[in-house]
Structures are given as C-alpha cells and as structure tokens.
Amino acid sequence: MNRKGLEKLREKKRAAAVLFGVLLSFSLFSSPSWAGEGTEGAAPYGTAQELESITVTANKIEEDVTDVPQSITVLDAYTLEEKGIKDLPDVVREIPNMWSTPNSASAVGNTVSYRGLNTSVFTSNNPVVVYIDGVPYSLAYGFDASLVNAQRIEVLRGPQGTLYGKEAIGAVINIVSKDPEDRWQGTIGAEYGSFNSVLGTVNLSGPLVPNTLFLGISGQYRRDDGWIENDYPGMEEDANREKDHKISSYLLYKPNDRFSARLTLSRDYSKDYWEDGYGLPTGSTVGEFDRDDAEHVDYDEKVFQLTESNTQSLNLSYELDPFTLTSTTTHRVLEAKGNFDADFGNNTLYAGLATFNNSETDTWTQEVRLASNNTAGLRWVGGVYFDIEEHDVGPYGAQFPYYDAAGTFYGNFEVNAESVTDTNTQAAFGQVMVPFADAFELTLGGRYQRIEKEIDLSSYYLPMGVSGAAYYQLKADKTWNAFLPKVALSYAVNDDWTAYASWSKGYLPGGFNFFATQGTARDNSFDPQQSTNYEVGIKGAFSRFRVAASLFYMDIEDIHVYKSLGGGIYLSGNADRAHSQGAELEMTWFLTDTLELTAAVGIIDAEYDDYDAGDGVVFDGERIQETPDHTARIGLAYYHPGGLYARTDVTNVGEVYFYNDTNQEFEKESSYLIVDVKVGYRFTPLDIYVFGKNLTDEEYVNGFRANSLASVATFGEPRTFGIGVRYKF
Helix, strand or coil, rough: CCCHHHHHHHHHHHHHHHHHHHHHHHHHCHHHCCCCCCCCCCCCCCCCCCCCCCEEEECCEEHHHHHHCCCEEEEEEHHHHCCCCCHHHHHCCCCCCCEECCHHCCCCCCCCEEEEECCCCCEEEEEEEEECCCCEECCCCCCCCCCCCEEEEEEEEECCHHHHHCCCCCEEEEECCCCCCCEEEEEEEEEEEHHEEEEEEEEEEEECCCCCCEEEEEEEEECCCCEEEECCCCCCCCCCEEEEEEEEEEEEECCCCCCCEEEEEEEEEEEEEEEEEEEEEEEHHHCCCCCCCCCCCCCCCCCCCEEEEEEEEEEEEEEECEEEEEEEEHHHHHHHEEEEEECCCCCCCCCCCCEEEEEEEEECCCCCCCCCCCCCCCEEEEEEEEEEEEEEEEEEEEEEECCCCCCCCCEEEEEEEEEEEEEEEEEEEEEEEEEHHHHCEEEEEEEEEEEEEEEEEEEEEEEEECCCCCEEEEEEEEEEEEEEHHHEEECCCCCCCCEEEEEEEEEEEEEEEECCCCCCCCCCCCEEEEEEEEEEEEEEECHHHHHHHEEEEEEEEEEEEEEEEECCEEEEEEEEEEEEEEEEEEEEEEECCEEEEEEEEEEEEEEEEEEEEEEEEEEECCCCCCCCCCEEEEEEEEEEEEEEEEEEEEECCCEEEEEEEECCCEEEEEEEEEEEEEEEEECCEEEEEEEECCCCCCCCEEEEEEEEEEEEEEECCCCEEHHHHHHHC
16 A cells, blocks of 8 residues: 555544544443433434424425325434534435435536435436425526525435426425414524635514514525635636525415415526536546546636526415315426536646536416315315426537648637527326224325427537627427326324335426437427336334334336437437336434434345447446445434533445446456544533534545546545534523
C-alpha cells in the first residue's frame, strides 16, 4: 500500500476509534440507573414503554400506518430536526432502495432512482413525485422543498398512480405541513459549519382573527463556499459554492368545523456553481477519478445551475356528514438555467466554449375529490384531475471547434435546439376499501387518464455569433390513454400486526425528444414507460418495537432511453423490458427508556432483459444504472431526561453502475460507508448542538456522465463539522 493509502487507512482507524467511543458512551448513559425516571425528554413522538400509533393520509383519508397495505416510511417533525434532515436528498437517504444524484452531476437536475426506476431521459420526470400540500414536484429541476414547516413526511413506496397521478411510477414523497394553533408560536434556527456553510431557518404561525383566520410564514437561507478551488486566473476561487433560499406563507380561513380554505404562496431559488467533482477527457472511466484530484480544478468558463420557482395553491375543504369534498388548485412556474464549461478544463481549443440547458415550465393543476368520513368499515375516495403544462426548452445545446476530416479548422460552431411542448391531462380516479370475514380487507382502485402532447421544435447548427434558419424542424402531437389499476388484500393478524399482498400498474408518460436533429416524428417520440408491480409484506408493533418488511417484484416495459445511430447522432426511444426484485426492512426499537435503535435495509437486483441501444449495441443482462445493489442505515440515539441527547447514524450504499455513453458500457463503482454524529442539549426553549458528517472522510462517486465532450464524476462531501442552535417560542 502506498503512503497516501496508508494515511487514509490511519485516518479511518482514528475515526472508527472515535465512533466506538461514542457508541460506548451511549451504552454507559443508558445504564439501568436511568430506568423508571420517566420518558420526558426521550422520544417526544412516543414512549419507550408503548409506541404511539402513526396516522397517515396515503389513501387521501386518515388511517393508521399499520392498516395501509403498502410500504410507507414516515418521518415526523421531531425526527427531521433530530437527524438534521433539511432537504429532499436527505429524505431520500432515509429510504431503503432509494438513491439520488446531485443537481450538478446529472446536468438535468436532481435525479432520483427507486427500485430500478430512473429519471426519464427526455421528459426529465423523476419516478418519485413530491407533493407539498397538493402541489406536485416531478421534474428533476427544482426537485427540492423547504421542510421548515413540515409536520410529517410520508414516503409512499411503490407505484402511486391510482391516487397521485401519471408520473408516480416509483413512489410519492408526501409532505404534510403543520396546522397553526390559536396562539402565536414559532421556531428560529441557525447553523455554521465547514467550508463557511451557513443555514438560517424561521417558522412563525398564529391567529389574525382568533379561531377563524390564521397566518403562517416560513423561510430558509443556505450558503456554502464549497470544498473545491478553481486555480484558473481571473475566475472565482470557490469553485463549487452554492446558495439557496426558500420562502413560503399561507392564510388559513376556518370559520367553522366544516369548512376550511388555505391559500399558500412559495418561492424557491437556488444557484449551484461548478460540480462537486471534475472532468477528464472523453472516454475516461469512473475508475480513473479520485476525489483528491477534485479539490483543485482549472476551468475557464462560468459553470452554474440556477433554478427558480414560484408556486401558488388553494385548498378548499367542506365536510358533510357522510363525506368530505376537497378542491385543490395549483400553479407553478419553474425556470432552470444551466451553463457548463464545454471541456471541463482549460483546453485552448475549447477556450470560452460552453454547453447550456435552459427551460421554463408553467403548470396548472386541478383536483376535486370526495372521500368518506368513515374511520372503520367501508371507506372510499374518488375524484377527477386536470392539468395544463407548457414546457419551453432553449437555448439548449453546445459550442465546439469544427474541424473537417483533413484537420482544417472552420471556426467555432454552436448546435442549439429550441422547443415548446404543450401537455393536457384529464383523469378520473377512485379507490374503495372493503372489510370482510372479520380480519380481511380488500382494496380496489383505478385511474383512467388521457394525456395529449404537442411539440414544436427547431434545431440550429451555425457558426457562433451567426443567426440563420433552422436546419431541422419537428411538429408532432400524440395522445395516450391508460388505465392504472390497483388491488391489495390485507389480513389483520391481531390488533397490532397486518400482512398484505398487492398488485398494481405504474406509469410514466411518453413524449418527444427535446434535442432532435434528424428523423421523423415517430423516430423522435417515445412510448410511456410502464411497470407491473407485485408486493407482499408485514408490519406491526409491540411495546418498544416496530417493524415493517416487504418483498417486491417488478416488470418494467418501454424504458425511456437514447437510441444511437452512430456518428454522435441519437434518437429517442424505449428499451423493451427490464425487471427488478428485492426486499426492504425498516425497524424502530427502544432498547431502554433512553436509548433508541433504528434501521432500514434495502436489497435489489435490477437488470435489463431486452435493450437494443442501436448501432449494433445490445445491453441485455446489464445491471440498471444508478441502482445500488443495497442500501442500509442504522442509527443509535440517546435521550437523557435532563435534556442531553446524542446520536450516531451509519449509512452503507452498495455497488452501483454508471453508464459511460462514450465507451457504451456500464461501469461499476464500489460500495461506501458514511458515519454521522450529532450531540446536543435541550433546555426550554433552546436547543444547542454540534454535528459531524462523514467522519471517516469516505471518498465515493455519487454521479457520473460521459459524452463526446468529456467525462465528469461528482463526489459526496468530505468530512464536515458544524454547530447549531434552535429557539422555540
């Protein structure tokens, strides 16, 4: 082993010793002398003697999580605070078999994979859809949300198209905001950490008119100088700095117990610079990258990804004796601007040249539904849904030096595609839960939807700075009709345990190639991606212990992919078939009155069965990219009745494959392990804490792309430390 490797090993051994010491101190703190002194200051959401029930709205009606026949992860407000979960990537890390790549790495936003399902190549829709009080977030751009006012987060695992719509082929992250009380209250928080990172949060709510009209305001500001330096003269030194802010406010009108109206306005802004990594010449493989080499880069063009969204939503609810009528209207404008160094370096041939990707998406949605008010027995929900979306893309392309076969230089050229895609969706949905034979319950659901898409695209290939006519144009429209059924059968083993089996269809809409350069409308359209899902599971609790386990199998059809024609020409298309199968387990166990153990494990085997990539390349039998073969986390938390608390969280991510488009092969990245620690003290109304993330300074690749211009890899953050304070009133 070389000197560099030995030093890294010594560092990891020192960190492991620190971790062992922390775990040992946990064990000492949890000695029997604390037993019987009460649970105040322990787990506020439950007690060590008896875990409280968890209510969710997975089926758009309130139910105990144990009774819902599907895999669900619930993160309450206290858990979010205690674990330091601040954004959606943090949420994703909590979910077995779910994984995300960072915003800059994909160059198409923050992509998410789950159970072998990945972000759509051309629609940029994630297979996991976020809902914030009824507002859907499915695009990889802007795939984030403020969690400052979150009451709980329900992660509904598996396809959710029956009740949640067309893009929810993999899962739904449902963020439920806190309801205000009839008194003014709030929280103010601040953190400071490594690389000059700053985080500030505020959350305030209360009555404008007692018992009738309420106001809520929340906000978050974050800034980070990053851990990479740019050594190129005249460029900003802090290469991968970032900043963002999120602001949200609402008015809640509740004149009586039956009617409520909630108007919510929010604005999100983020700007990330460079990458959390670096680039190498085209053809380079994942194994050639090293995080140490990423700490100093040398590039001559501004690189940034900016996303900005403005959202409005109106939720109206009226409760009648047998059912509740709900209307949810939303409007969101999302703008994304990206500029990237063409060669991710300082090659003089590419001096001042860039790739770029800009878009604006304007979406209106309307849902009206009826839901029974029964808490037991026959329950049902049904409704209609509509949306209208305009997706403008452009400028979208690349700049490059043009040489002919003889080596003659003709100057710098630019290829650019600009398009407008209009989408209209209409859907009707319903679901009924029918108990029978004392311990059984049958769930039957379905959604019929119609999606119409129309594209108007123009592609340009011109010398830089020269205007001219488009060399290729595409005008096309297409309509897809689909029925998304769901059947589930649950069996109440006893009051605390439920077993279930389910079958359902998942769906991700088809569309058109935003970067078409040749071919017919048929060549540049792709069919919806669909899945058939089978799941069996069991969940329950007793005394200090709660567990949920499931097995799943999924057939995937018509995966959205590129088709190569050779010579750098690509058309949109579908890979015919793939499958994924695996198991997931989640557990919470109060070992003592003051010590809590949590764990989650996901194991998956996901492969392409029939994938002809064109140009004579076949990927049958290859592992699906960006799908780790396992994810595992374990957390140990200590709560002292006097206010002291501490926790250690260990996360392990298994082998993952990335697709190298230049070499047309799938490349393996090894597994990695992350250790995080947090220690704090609560004394009403103040909470002061310190934290460390990635204590062993693990080096791992979390994103990779390769094309004709460069290969780019990004890394997880190195070891960081910080201090924080939170004040509640």
